[in-house]
Amino acid sequence: MEENRPIKIKVDDLVLIFGKNKENALKMLKEGATKKEILSKAQCTVGVNRANFEIYEGEFFVIMGLSGSGKSTLLRCLNRLIEPTAGDVYVNGENITRKNHKELLDVRRTEMSMVFQKFGLLPHRTIVENVAFGLELRGEDKQSREKKALEAIETVGLQGFERQNPAQLSGGMQQRVGLARALTNDPEVLLMDEAFSALDPLIKTEMQDELLGLQSKLRKTVVFVTHDLDEAIKLGDRIVIMKDGIIEQIGTAEEILTNPATPYIEAFVKKVDRKTIITAGSLMHEKPTVVRFGKDGPEGTLRKMRATGLDVLPVVDDQQGFLGFVWVNDALQCAKAEEKNVQRIILTEVPAVTTEVTVEEMLPLISATRSPIAVIDKESRKLLGIVSQNAVVIEATRFNEQDITKLKENANNS
Structure with missing residues (x-):
């Protein structure tokens, strides 16, 4: 990645621990205790273990790992849907882990949007009302938010379905609604938590292609969580692979395939079709x-x-x-x-x-x-x-x- 590109997000020694005895668990972690030892002695679970990385402006950054690796937990720390136990997250150079509730809401409403796996649509609202919901919470007038919502609906290819309800749409179309809702706020950062994992394989492929097409036009900073290595390789400019809350390796798909940092990564990528990646x-x-x-x-x-x-x-x-x-x-x-x-x-x-x-x-x-x-x-x-x-x-x-x-x-x- 080019060194002169602006840094959009910086994560510095981020730790997330679940449990009541967090202070003791954090002390044990700093002393070198393993996740298993901390669970046994402190009855706490380490979700993220001293994560450090930077994400560049306009980058498609993928966080991946198997179930329980900490990937979704790490993503939710970026906008403080989950409060980190220790460490810092910087967005545009500002430490959001030090912001108060009102300041944090402003960041979520103006700088960062999130797309969830389960769509999160309101069943009794129309598609245009769902897409405009974030703008409604932000206090924009009805005419302004509907205009922006219709533009976002057109961007994701759902024009003609504006007045229908979510139940009338397929799974792939509902996910497009979720994506349109995230785009309506015109965020600088788009957080996507296993956004396509609930979709059928064919629809999933179509949504991946759609997202890549949108990214080529909009150049958002995208942080995308997945457990699918093929999806990570297809979408990501760079990929983070996690295990037990620890970042095992960060790099491009080719860097990871040609120079795996650990035996775990080597085993993880063993079945990847190399001829589609090596250049x-x-x-x-x-x-x-x-x-x-x-x-x-x-x-x-x-x-x-x-x-x-x-x-x-x-x-x-x-x-x-x-x-x-x-x-x-x-x-x-x-x-x-x-x-x-x-x-x-x-x-x-x-x-x-x-x-x-x-x-x-x-x-x-x-x-x-x-x-x-x-x-x-x-x-x-x-x-x-x-x-x-x-x-x-x-x-x-x-x-x-x-x-x-x-x-x-x-x-x-x-």
Whole structure:
């Protein structure tokens, strides 16, 4: 994540303990006692154990873990629906754990909105009345709040259903109402607690896509809780994985998959389909040996191949722009003919991708050629690195057998 992006939320040594003997439990926690020991000796449960992280403005931040990991508890500490036992939460640089009740209500009504798993709709109010409910509590006049509610309803694609009641809508549509209600206040931060987990798989996928589409337009700061790793990977810019109230790892999906911080994380992500996550940027060999067009002739090219032990090299122009590949047999023939440059033997019809392209997207390219894949800058076409076929075979451990066979055959032939 870019360091110069504004920090929207900062969590500093946040602790949440359930039970009557919190002070003693907190002391035990600071002395290094485990969750199990605290439960046994103090009859208290540690919900969140010294959480520390920052969320950037406009980031889609996912908190995930299994049941009992503390993910929903942590989310509810961010707007103090649950009061933290210790630690601080900063929103826009202001410590909301130090705000009084009135100040906290202002934060909830103007800066943060929440979407719940169970929708939380009022059954005897129409859709537009449900969406406008937060504005009603805020004291806005009827005309103003209905106008804003109708705009939010249109944003989530529910125009035409404004005057119906929640019972007349499907589960997915009801969740859209909940999302519209949260958006009506125009919050800076959107908190979503397992918002899609009660939906059928097909509707869940549609809502994920809908949310990503909205996020691309609205650029809210979203904190999203889920127990579904695939959902976390699909939605999150960064992901927090929790266990027993402790944050085990924070990172992008690719960082977590390629460099799990603990054995628990390694086991947790073991069944993820890596080829949909791992990208050319993480697989590429940076600063490869190159043939410089106009400077390196056939003999110079062969010398570089002998020095590196490679039988194929990328060709770049004087601006490092990628031109294609040269193979050793072609370079030998060119040298034998005493040609002075490699222009004739540059293979230009070769695969080239940008850093964010996944292994799944590279698979057809690799299966159809014996060449490596060039990784280039989208705008300048400068060569950034090279992805070998062997690297794809090694990293993409969860391909099906047919894919693996194709890749190995091409790698052996190159």
